[in-house]
Amino acid sequence: MKGNEALAEAAIMAGCRFYFGYPITPQTEIAAYMSKRMPKIGGTFLQAESEIAAINMVIGVASTGKRVMTSSSSPGISLKSEGLSYLAGCDLPALVVNCQRGGPGLGGIQPSQSDYFHATRGAGHGDFRMIVLAPSSVQEMVSLTFKGFDLADKYRMTSMILADGTVGQMMEPVSLDLGEVTDYEKPWATTGTEMKREHNIVNSLCLQPEELEDQNIARFARYAEIEKNEAMYESYRMDDADLCVVAFGIASRVAKNAVDTARANGVKVGMIRPVTLWPFPKDAIAAAADSCKAFVSVEMSMGQMIEDIELAERCRRPVLLCSRVGGMIPTERNILDTIEEARKTGGAE
Amino acid sequence: MTATERVTLFAGHYGSGKTNVAVNYAVALSRSGPTAIADLDIVNPYFRTKDAEKVLKENGIRLIASDYAESNVDLPALPADAYSLIDDRSVKAVIDVGGDDRGALALGRYAPGIKAENDYRMLLVVNMYRPLTSTPEDCAVIMRETQQAAGIDFTGIVNNSNLGEETTADDVLRSAEFANGLSKLTGLPVVMTAVEKSVAPRLEGRIENIFPIEVYVRQGIDR
Incomplete structure (x- = not known):
């Protein structure tokens, strides 16, 4: 399979039923594949009017606790940066794929790894991290996508697949034997109270400085756990x-x-x-x-x-x-x- | 393996191996006369007929590709001189059509000329080991969408089922049933089974119409 298609199929196998995106070379096959597959399995594919719209749709679905993803390539990921910060501020799990091309600016369409800083340091404003997974083969496009959804749910944060144009475009034989999907409890999800519980509120606005400080400290305690337990090499x-x-x-x-x-x-x-x-x-x-x-x-x-x-x-x-x-x-x-x-x-x- | 029709068109699902089959076919045709190949794939700028420029040049095959091919300019531009293939009836023409219905849409503007001359084959390239085309039914859907967009109906099937460098003779044999199933479903003949040339000898006499091919269009990462 082609890297981008393999990634898309792995996302479906991981239980993702919502994809929002906007075309850009060299990741468009992800969107193309999702547009064919999602309707067949009762999922939602939506080509948004822009990258910014797509990431905000991701925030919406993520608030309900459903597995959701978007994908783009470098310039499009820049556009999503605000949304990545809001996902972090709301403590929402999501999978974001960056199939990198050369930059800065519009740059070129050939493969690159120059969004390393963006992914590991500066994905948006505020104090936050994303789990960043770097596939080196089509097989890892599959296994790390599966893993990415799992880690996102486990820690309530964004996992980014930091791929590049080559891994996205090349074809290699691939095994889709991925094992079981772990279901995580999501008591915070906005799924309707049925008049049986208090409202869940998903929000990144926090006007009381003491509370905002506490939120940040709690988030970084979680990040410390991840640094201790999840490094892979x-x-x-x-x-x-x-x-x-x-x-x-x-x-x-x-x-x-x-x-x-x-x-x-x-x-x-x-x-x-x-x-x-x-x-x-x-x-x-x-x-x-x-x-x-x-x-x-x-x-x-x-x-x-x-x-x-x-x-x-x-x-x-x-x-x-x-x-x-x-x-x-x-x-x-x-x-x-x-x-x-x-x-x-x-x-x- | 080469046919008498003047124009041969290769279309199908993106990633089915159309471009590589088309280049091999042009090389085979060039042995019996002037041959030209046109790259009408305006969808994916990563893999182009132009990647095989060297082998085309060696065999005296004229390449008609967009001025933007391989320039990395992500523009869906068609080559200006593609019409010459339709008009100049002294050359054998191979046309590498873009993937899926979106890619085939570009063929629409040349379709009336090709149909008027009525000396063509429109071949559906299939690889059952690719996602979304692993069953005859799935292929038939892509076939219908593609020919509707192209404005030319398919006349035959090219079975190009492979797993890249890991393809074995058994993989190809297994695909024969799939290709025959697609043939039955669509009423189109399987005109050839493209097999990498090191694997082809092992299939001699076991599959009809073997077309041994070389892999010209690829990106090498591992040794």
Whole structure:
């Protein structure tokens, strides 16, 4: 299946019956697929008049506790930023997909990872986080979408699938064997009181500063739980490594090849692939800094994740950047060159 | 495998492999005379006939594609010289139609000319291993929507059922029943079964009308 279609089917299997979106390359297949599938299963597909309208429709359905999603690509995700902040302020679960393309501005239509900061830091105004999942294959478009809905419900917050144009467009064989959907109690949902309980109110407005402070503190206590329990990563050939490549999403597919080639040439290099970008797998990076002399951050941005690596390892080891931008994917040669540079810089074997 | 009709059109669900089959077909046609291929896919700017420019050039096949193809400009523009394919009856023409009904809509403006000449095949490319086209019934829906938008009815089926690089001979054999089911349902003949050329020899004598193909249009990530 194509990445975007596989993601859409996984969302349906996760129980999502509401999709609101607006077309934009390279994620339009998600909307196209939903438009064909949702009517057949009693779900709702709606092409909104804009990205902003779509995210506000998501807020509406999320308030009722139903699984709901929207998807877009970078410029469209910028438009949704206000809604992402409101979702956080209302403590609502939702799944938002960003199939990234090059920016800033209208940028281009080719794949990119340059919305890392937006997803992990600045998705909108106010103090809040989103769970950010970064698929590197069509199979992970499926498994992380399933996981994303689960985490969103579990912690009452937005999960973002931070994909890119390549993972969205490419085709790979995929298994849709995903296991059972966990049903979470949602006593806060606005489903009608039937005159048997007090009204549930979903709202992000809080004019009393003491209350607003309490809400923020409570939210961040939840975030601390997530940082403790939900960080996901893949460790590849790290056992005896004295250099560590860090890469996520499609860039990690190329990086893996580069690690194999460098290993074949006797360089002791491994890779840590963050699967969750927030929470960032800080402990794994910190542990790698104990044994590795240097890091290489492979990114399709001007160097955004590199800051998280430096923070996680407390700047104990140098972190070199291997980056291609504007829709370019780093080549194995690009990565091998930076590994070689890191070997010299870090004094590794 | 190549037919006598002057114009061959490939249409079907997006992602069914139309473009790759069309390029292979053009290569096969080019062995017996001047051949041109037109990319009318204005829906998805990520995969284009132009990706196969090298093989087309090597085989002397004229490529007619939008000025914007591969420029990454996300404009649904049709190539200006596509009409020349309809008018110049000295070349064999292959037309790669866009995916689904939306993509096929662009064919509408050329349809009257093609039908007036009445020397064409309109082929439905199907891959049962793709979502939304895994049953003959689903394919028939897409077929009806597509031909309605295109203004030309299908005349045959190309079974291009595959699982990419993981395709085995058994996968292709399993798809024969599906293709025959679609044939029965629509009354259209299965004119060829496209099989990657390393798999094709294992199907010799087990499936009719095998069309061995190479994969020209793809994005390589893994080795």
